[in-house]
Amino acid sequence: MGLVVHNNKDEDMDTNHWRCLSKSMWNENFPVQVMSWRMLSRLNSESWGQDALEMMCLEDDALTWAKATREGQAQDESLIHKDCNGVTMQSGNTVVLIKDLPIKDTSMVAKRGTAVRKIGLVADNAEHITGKVNGQSIVILTQFTKKS
Amino acid sequence: MTKAALMIRANSSCELYGVTENLEVYAIPPGTDGGFDKSILAYGTCRAQQ
Numbered sequence: 577m578g579l580v581v582h583n584n585k586d587e588d589m590d591t592n593h594w595r596c597l598s599k600s601m602w603n604e605n606f607p608v609q610v611m612s613w614r615m616l617s618r619l620n621s622e623s624w625g626q627d628a629l630e631m632m633c634l635e636d637d638a639l640t641w642a643k644a645t646r647e648g649q650a651q652d653e654s655l656i657h658k659d660c661n662g663v664t665m666q667s668g669n670t671v672v673l674i675k676d677l678p679i680k681d682t683s684m685v686a687k688r689g690t691a692v693r694k695i696g697l698v699a700d701n702a703e704h705i706t707g708k709v710n711g712q713s714i715v716i717l718t719q720f721t722k723k724s
Numbered sequence: 725m726t727k728a729a730l731m732i733r734a735n736s737s738c739e740l741y742g743v744t745e746n747l748e749v750y751a752i753p754p755g756t757d758g759g760f761d762k763s764i765l766a767y768g769t770c771r772a773q774q
Contacts, residue, residue, distance in 0.1 A: 589773060596741045607752055607764045608739045611774075615740075644754055 591622055598628050606638045613642040620667045621696030621706040630668075655702045659723045665705065667697050671721040679714055691724065692716065726758055730765040738767040750774065 594615055601612040613632055619625030634642060657665045660674055670693045677686045692707035695716075704715050727749050730739075737744045746768040751758040766774075 590769075593741070593769060593773070599742070600740045603739060605733060605739070605764075607762060611740065611750075611752060611764055611766075615774075641752075 589618065591619060591625075594619055595624075598624070601628055601632050606635075606641070609634055609638055610642040613639075614645065614647040617647045618699070621698060623694050623696075623708070626668050626694060626696065655700070657697045657702050657705060657718050659721050660719055661722060663723045665695065665697065665718070665721075665723055667695065669695050670724050671695055671705070671707070671716075672724050673716070674720055674722050677716070677720055679709070679712070684710065684712075686710075686714070686716075692721070726760050726763060727765070729760050730763060733760075734765040737765075738770055739764045740766055740770045743767050 597612045597616050597619075600608055601616065603609060603612070609632075613629070613634060616625050616629045616632070620629065659665055659671060665671065670691055673686055673688055673690045673692065675688050678684075679686060686709045690709060692709060694707070696706040698704035698706060698715065703718050705718055705721065706713060706715055708714070730749060731747070733739075734747075736747070738747060747765050748767075748771060749758060749763050750766040750771050751763045755762075
């Protein structure tokens, strides 16, 4: 079995396009706030998306509406991300690698013990998280991580 | 009518991206009645990626 640690290139969303959300999130109108919140939730594998979402402050009514499509929430039990010990991970957590992991398509190795800060959860795969190692965005298998 | 009202609210530009072309009403799910308070004005790329 190969180690599936690879570069994070398979985005079907144009993440750069959505940089506009860092402005629209401050719009005074509820509908615009709600859509900004939902799109940012979908972008939580990007550290800037996480940061923006943390800064957002929706009123209760708007937040209820924003969450009505369950955007940003695990769809079911099978999409809960767990580390090597079965501990549930959240977007923004810090994890430590429990073994040396070669990074696919490069000669780099992410060393055991490396802390990966501000992880993102891959929405449609409970075994994948995203994070930065040596300044490079990579996808990491949850089974090789330990939440710290 | 909704679009006309949204054009005023949005200053005739996409409420997410800011551009001024290809603007249409995007009704926000769920329960999309397309009303003024349940919609945004968005241009093509923003609507396509919702």
